[in-house]
Amino acid sequence: MGQFGTEFCDHIAIARYEDGTWQAPAIETLKPLSLHPAAHVLHYASTCFEGFKAYRWDDGVARIYRLHDHIERMQKSAASLRLPVPDMEMLADMVVNLVLHHVDDIPTPPSSLYLRPTLIGTLQNIGAAAAPSTEATLFVLASPVGDYFSGGAVTLKLLVEEQLARSTEQLGSTKTGGNYAAALGPTLDAKEAYGVDQVLFCPNGNVQETGAANFLLISDDEVITKPLDSTFLHGMTRDSLLKLAADNGYKVSERNFNVDELLELVKTHEAALSGTAACLSPVGTLVRDGIEIKVRDGEAGPNTARLQKALQDIQYGLAPDTHGWLTKVS
Numbered sequence: 001m002g003q004f005g006t007e008f009c010d011h012i013a014i015a016r017y018e019d020g021t022w023q024a025p026a027i028e029t030l031k032p033l034s035l036h037p038a039a040h041v042l043h044y045a046s047t048c049f050e051g052f053k054a055y056r057w058d059d060g061v062a063r064i065y066r067l068h069d070h071i072e073r074m075q076k077s078a079a080s081l082r083l084p085v086p087d088m089e090m091l092a093d094m095v096v097n098l099v100l101h102h103v104d105d106i107p108t109p110p111s112s113l114y115l116r117p118t119l120i121g122t123l124q125n126i127g128a129a130a131a132p133s134t135e136a137t138l139f140v141l142a143s144p145v146g147d148y149f150s151g152g153a154v155t156l157k158l159l160v161e162e163q164l165a166r167s168t169e170q171l172g173s174t175k176t177g178g179n180y181a182a183a184l185g186p187t188l189d190a191k192e193a194y195g196v197d198q199v200l201f202c203p204n205g206n207v208q209e210t211g212a213a214n215f216l217l218i219s220d221d222e223v224i225t226k227p228l229d230s231t232f233l234h235g236m237t238r239d240s241l242l243k244l245a246a247d248n249g250y251k252v253s254e255r256n257f258n259v260d261e262l263l264e265l266v267k268t269h270e271a272a273l274s275g276t277a278a279c280l281s282p283v284g285t286l287v288r289d290g291i292e293i294k295v296r297d298g299e300a301g302p303n304t305a306r307l308q309k310a311l312q313d314i315q316y317g318l319a320p321d322t323h324g325w326l327t328k329v330s
């Protein structure tokens, strides 16, 4: 397998929204999309997506992780962009049919099949900046992916950014392309200036998240993370880890904290980023005002590893799925 996201199964599931309704979805050969140059998405960024994984267990059967929760989040993203909202049943069937079609191409854990439902506005109208796209295309891409950190546990270095926001109040919890465009410039600048891996966006000093992952602080008995609000993406990995932390006796504190508190907390707490691609990645160093601050001793901590294992054991079929997060595909 090549780098994450660069290899694709040779079929997609696709459905079009036309004449006020969703047309019947189909599995098609992967090929370039044909878009009118005036398509709404190309000018006004009417696009959103999802990302989640299917795992093939030893029995040869695939399980999709939190399928319906991800589709529900996509429905919210679509509604916030005033795009046609995909039906739960229809999109779930599209994903399941695509996974079934490619079940033999799913590598075994820790590898998996990454699924990327994407919705784009296709209305042909370059005068529609303030009008919704009443036509749309929904497709699901499938990409076999390996272990994100096959090179072993590395710790990440983050720049603490205290002015810029990753997104906006109205689109922070929408998984939409424009948010990554907004985070890209600051992230590349920070990589060049400080050699960091990511930027931890903390507008007005309030700790939020990085460009594509949520931020957690973890001690021997507590997990701290920002409570849900409209300014950041509500990660399914974050949600899963908080539930597993509670199951394992950790106190779960969903509360806001600022950069000064953060720097106090990392003397005693591990820090980590959560997201579907890498699950839970330890953070070893923060950079604030050009000064490097170690998270504890700068090494990956045991509680981060423990929570990551608790989640992956469920995904890989090594521990019971007590929360009903897996959809068996057969």
Ligand SMILES: *Cc1c(COP(=O)(O)O)cnc(C)c1O
Pocket (backbone or CB within 6 Å): 051, 175, 209, 210, 211, 212, 213, 214, 233, 234, 235, 236, 237, 238, 274, 275, 276, 277
């Ligand atoms: C996708 C994403 C996450 C992680 O969400 P998961 O559901 O855990 O994969 C976090 N932050 C941003 C900005 C994201 O786009």
